Structure formats: C-alpha cells, structure tokens
Amino acid sequence: MKLRHVILGSVFHDCPTDALFRRFSEESVMISRYLTRLVRKERIESGTFNMIVVSPVESRKPSSIWQGAENLNIEVPMNWADYEAAKGREEVNALFLSLFKEAFKRLGKERDFPVARLIDILHGFREAGYRNEWTFKRRLFREYGLKAALDCRLELDRFVLRLTITKAGMIVFEHDILTTETDPLFWYYRFKDIRVCNGQVEIIGRNDRQPEDGAWEAEVLFTWRIPHGLGLPH
Incomplete structure (x- = not known):
C-alpha cells in the first residue's frame, strides 16, 4: 500500500x-x-x-x-x-x-x-516560505495561438484559483477567478479542465449534483470571451 x-x-x-x-x-x-x-x-x-x-x-x-x-x-x-x-x-x-x-x-x-x-x-x-502553490493545468490552443494556465494558491484562510492566458509570451488575461474557504469540499470539484468553445475560454468543473445514472455533469465555472482579432484561428 x-x-x-x-x-x-x-x-x-x-x-x-x-x-x-x-x-x-x-x-x-x-x-x-x-x-x-x-x-x-x-x-x-x-x-x-x-x-x-x-x-x-x-x-x-x-x-x-x-x-x-x-x-x-x-x-x-x-x-x-x-x-x-x-x-x-x-x-x-x-x-x-x-x-x-x-x-x-x-x-x-x-x-x-x-x-x-x-x-x-x-x-x-x-x-519555500511556508507557501502552498501549484499549477493545476496548462492548455495550449494552437489554432488560437493562446496558452492558458490554472494556478492554485492555498493560504491559511482561503483558497484562490487564478487563470492566466498568454499570446506570444504576453499576458492578455490574468485574474483570480475563484476565492473560497480552505476546505477542499468548497473547491476541489469546481475546476477540472480548460477549453475553448464558441469563441470563449471556459473553465469547466463538476457540479455537486449526481444524477441517477451516476454520471456527473460538467459545469462552467468561468468564461472569458476572446477579443475580436486576438485569437482568430490560424
């Protein structure tokens, strides 16, 4: 074990x-x-x-x-x-x-x-200065020329999730998109992946309602619309 x-x-x-x-x-x-x-x-x-x-x-x-x-x-x-x-x-x-x-x-x-x-x-x-910080996931969207990263920070009194999006090495979006209590029950299932859908970067998680068939449903935590001209597919 x-x-x-x-x-x-x-x-x-x-x-x-x-x-x-x-x-x-x-x-x-x-x-x-x-x-x-x-x-x-x-x-x-x-x-x-x-x-x-x-x-x-x-x-x-x-x-x-x-x-x-x-x-x-x-x-x-x-x-x-x-x-x-x-x-x-x-x-x-x-x-x-x-x-x-x-x-x-x-x-x-x-x-x-x-x-x-x-x-x-x-x-x-x-x-490390008594810090608990880690990168949860990175995604490269080649067709848009965008890179996205979800970074986690767990402090004594809060959990913070930050989304950073870059293009050609320059930050085009950086913001804390979730701040909640430290207990993982409040944040663990809220984010699982990053995707681009209908011209938007979406952070998807899993809701806390389990249907009868046992399959958890995806839930969008946060969306960021790609500005016109910034992330046009190559």
Whole structure:
C-alpha cells in the first residue's frame, strides 16, 4: 500500500473553545494538502495504511500511536496557548511543522519507516516560505495561438484559483477567478479542465449534483470571451 495522505487530524475533544477549533480546522488544511500532494509523488510504501493522521493532544495527556482500518494515528502534545498566540503564515505553519516533525520522529522510533523522506518534505515547505502553490493545468490552443494556465494558491484562510492566458509570451488575461474557504469540499470539484468553445475560454468543473445514472455533469465555472482579432484561428 502506498502512502497517499498526511494530515493534521481532528482536535475537537481537546480544543478548549469552539472558535479555536474552527480556526484550527481552517488553517491546518494548508500544510496538510501540501504534504499530501508531495507524498503522493514520492510513492512511499507504507504497508497496512495509506494515511498518517497527526492529532494534537493537550500537553498533560499521554500520547500514543495506533492504527485504524487504513490510517495510522499519531498523537503529539501541543500547548493550545501557543497555537492561539501564533499569528500569520510563518508562525502558524512553523508550529504545525513542529507537530509533524515530532510525529515523524516518533514513527521512526517505533516502526521501520522512511521518515527521512517525510522530514525532507517538511523542510521543503519551510524553505519555500511556508507557501502552498501549484499549477493545476496548462492548455495550449494552437489554432488560437493562446496558452492558458490554472494556478492554485492555498493560504491559511482561503483558497484562490487564478487563470492566466498568454499570446506570444504576453499576458492578455490574468485574474483570480475563484476565492473560497480552505476546505477542499468548497473547491476541489469546481475546476477540472480548460477549453475553448464558441469563441470563449471556459473553465469547466463538476457540479455537486449526481444524477441517477451516476454520471456527473460538467459545469462552467468561468468564461472569458476572446477579443475580436486576438485569437482568430490560424
């Protein structure tokens, strides 16, 4: 089995306030999605689990490692006052990174697992300035001489999707076309491809309504009409 997910887990029972729990749930997505995206590229053999869940517990409580059906749960101590005091991308993610690092060290002591590769990914996140940015898709429309790219940016409090369209190396359109909450439920299916249709560049996704036949329907998220004379077919 390959490792496919590395996330900060639920802290509902240990979190001192509902407001802090909501903040933690929102802000922890940024580093969790970064680690998940990178570990999938590594194709790490993980044996009987495909997910590592790191769950903070109050410092006074004993922590443990235990395995569920297909997930390995690692509890690590955290002082909630430290998290509450952390502000901004660097401080918050530095704290989250320390939790993952402690969890990976514990994993390495108790199991034969390539934790050095996980720690290298953590260091890469820190060296990148605690940023989670990636290009989702690029398309070349030769007949119009246009290139289009969808770039994603996941911050502590929001997800942002940017569309950039160029012609002959010059930007002809660049704009954030979607800003939403960090939870992937709000953005993961909203965009899947880029196409040109009826003189328009369209960003298409999948709606959240599944018909009886089980086939999801395509839904247009955004359209940009190609200006007259700019993208005439060659």
